[in-house]
Amino acid sequence: MNENNVTCKEVMSHICDSLGEELDSPKCVAIKNHLDECPDCRQYFNSVEKTIEFYKLYNLEFNPDAHNRLMNILGLED
Amino acid sequence: MNEEEIIESAKTGDRKAMALLVKSYEKTIYNFAFKICRNPERAENIMQETFLSMVKSLNQFDGKSKLSTWLYRIVANHCLMEVRKNKHQFVSTDDNEDGFYENNFASDWNLEPQNILENNELKKILDDAITKLSPDYRIVFLLRDVQGLSTEETGEITELSVPAVKSRLHRARAFLRKELNEAFKR
Ligand SMILES: [Zn+2]
Numbered sequence: 001m002n003e004n005n006v007t008c009k010e011v012m013s014h015i016c017d018s019l020g021e022e023l024d025s026p027k028c029v030a031i032k033n034h035l036d037e038c039p040d041c042r043q044y045f046n047s048v049e050k051t052i053e054f055y056k057l058y059n060l061e062f063n064p065d066a067h068n069r070l071m072n073i074l075g076l077e078d
Numbered sequence: 079m080n081e082e083e084i085i086e087s088a089k090t091g092d093r094k095a096m097a098l099l100v101k102s103y104e105k106t107i108y109n110f111a112f113k114i115c116r117n118p119e120r121a122e123n124i125m126q127e128t129f130l131s132m133v134k135s136l137n138q139f140d141g142k143s144k145l146s147t148w149l150y151r152i153v154a155n156h157c158l159m160e161v162r163k164n165k166h167q168f169v170s171t172d173d174n175e176d177g178f179y180e181n182n183f184a185s186d187w188n189l190e191p192q193n194i195l196e197n198n199e200l201k202k203i204l205d206d207a208i209t210k211l212s213p214d215y216r217i218v219f220l221l222r223d224v225q226g227l228s229t230e231e232t233g234e235i236t237e238l239s240v241p242a243v244k245s246r247l248h249r250a251r252a253f254l255r256k257e258l259n260e261a262f263k264r
Contacts, residue, residue, distance in 0.1 A: 048255050052223045053191040054191050054200070055223070056223075057194045057195070058204055059112075060108070060112050060121070062105045066122055067101075069122070069126070070104060070126055073126050073130065074096075074130065076093055076100060076133075
């Protein structure tokens with residue numbers, strides 16, 4: 001589990017720091033390799049990604065009434 | 079007309095231009111406000127306050143940042159003012175970090191995110207988890223990860239340095255993941 005000299009805890013912490021950022025430093029390459037070989041960390045990585053995805057997709061419908069109330073308040077109604 | 083030209087027209091009092099600006103951002107602002115406060119009525123209220131501020135002070139908008147960045151900052155300020163009154167209710171994200179990285183992956187993460195809107199139980203889990211997170215962390219997570227802004231823009235809106243944004247983001251992600259993981263175990 002540790003042949004790249006990164007611990008799982010380090011990997012998990014790094015995932016949290018750099019998700020969505022460039023992953024090309026030597027440290028990141030070591031982490032990518034670790035992810036390929038460690039199911040625990042891979043699952044952790046996936047669950048962090050999924051957490052973000054859940055909050056992205058959880059939206060409310062913006063209904064026309066709310067739009068009309070807004071335009072009225074702003075004095076911009078047609 | 080590009081956005082810059084629409085903004086210039088709106089500044090001179092062109093109502094159609096102002097209405098156009100409102101229309102391009104109302105959905106985004108409404109949902110961002112909802113994601114912070116988790117309440118549809120308050121989200122509508124915050125959205126209205128935000129656009130009232132925009133109409134009133136668009137003249138002060140200097141175009142150095144994006145209009146969206148400027149609007150996000152107004153929303154963030156409204157929300158933070160409101161939520162900080164109840165600050166004691168939030169868990170501290172600063173204590174023992176080891177708790178975030180528990181090695182328990184027994185939970186069911188096989189839920190498909192696409193189905194979120196049909197799953198009221200999941201929606202409640204998501205609401206509960208994020209409302210436990212202190213608003214200062216919540217806003218960083220929402221701007222950077224959910225709205226997809228850069229770390230720099232997030233820092234500009236929240237008046238935090240880039241390392242401070244990263245550190246809050248890191249804690250917020252770990253905290254939310256842990257909360258969901260525990261909820262999925264139940
Ligand atoms: Zn590992």
